């Protein structure tokens with residue numbers, strides 16, 4: 001059996017009010033990468049107050065947009081190069097954390113920023129980070145788990161439609177993740193639902209793709225259980241401290257599993273839907289998930305049934321288990337008020353159908369899936385997701 005590797009952020013500080021622990025992170029010059037909403041909520045001010053108290057000087061860039069672009073990263077880089085920080089902090093949802101990771105890599109190796117897109121993506125994993133600065137991630141959504149992942153999702157707008165890709169580097173796992181649910185408690189219900197569903201998919205994908213290892217599987221199962229139980233409550237009552245704490249840590253655990261697991265087609269679909277139609281990442285994941293599971297069933301039916309069993313469902317046969325798992329995913333989507341089809345999101349049908357071949361081509365090139373779908377299979381998934389068709393497994 002081939003050996004496996006499990007990589008994790010060195011220190012994960014979690015719990016209500018954990019932000020205070022930032023004072024224990026060494027820094028003399030700290031650069032915060034964030035967005036305008038964080039500024040409105042006063043979070044960068046709170047971070048700077050903690051750092052100023054220990055004598056560190058701070059600078060911030062607050063222009064990160066959802067699904068950050070390479071252009072934004074380069075704009076931020078110019079300020080980072082001038083400020084010369086010894087600590088970079090990604091503060092916000094996955095967008096500021098990913099933009100911050102990429103800025104960090106470019107700051108360490110400025111030649112990467114000058115390279116052509118594909119060449120930069122090839123070179124990045126070979127470069128070691130942490131020569132100039134350490135990286136702290138402070139998530140404010142309970143979703144992406146970027147605080148423990150070795151990916152950063154960035155869109156290249158030099159091409160049309162933009163090319164949204166995961167930049168990979170095992171060095172990208174931050175030095176410290178501060179997982180403070182108090183910061184997530186300001187999320188409105190729609191952001192809570194979408195980001196929480198994204199976390200669910202991060203945990204689900206490595207398990208159903210074919211169990212990876214006991215470490216990954218146990219993290220995946222615990223986080224899925226907690227998301228099924230607590231996401232509806234976090235959406236219904238955002239002030240519920242237990243629901244917020246359970247969801248915040250579940251998102252981190254889900255990505256600890258996801259980033260160390262096998263890649264899967266659902267994120268290829270979601271990334272391309274997101275970049276073609278600006279669909280919120282968690283919603284893009286949610287509208288394709290049941291159809292993805294039906295497709296995946298032919299590759300690995302047992303894994304879906306095993307997961308259903310692990311989640312405490314009564315499983316009479318492999319097919320029965322898989323069906324129950326898919327049903328639970330659909331029910332959660334409905335309970336938290338996420339759309340059930342691409343059509344429902346409000347995309348124009350003519351535009352969607354005329355771009356479908358291109359969407360399929362980009363999805364196949366997206367490259368996360370460990371199974372190799374055909375263009376016809378991807379088309380079938382997209383058409384079912386467009387309609388919100390009833391997910392039906394093949395007969396026994």
Ligand SMILES: NC(=O)c1ccc[n+]([C@@H]2O[C@H](COP(=O)([O-])OP(=O)(O)OC[C@H]3O[C@@H](n4cnc5c(N)ncnc54)[C@H](O)[C@@H]3O)[C@@H](O)[C@H]2O)c1
Nearest residue numbers: 037066067093094095140141144146149151152153186187
């Ligand atoms: N690096 C990874 O491992 C990884 C994994 C999955 C997804 N992603 C990427 O992350 C991005 C999505 O990140 P996201 O889903 O966290 O959303 P986001 O960072 O794009 O934020 C979405 C919106 O929610 C707001 N928001 C964030 N926290 C808030 C809070 N506490 N209160 C109120 N509003 C808040 C933001 O300001 C923004 O308007 C996508 O680009 C996705 O592809 C990365």
Ligand SMILES: [Fe+2]
Nearest residue numbers: 144198202281
């Ligand atoms: Fe995701």
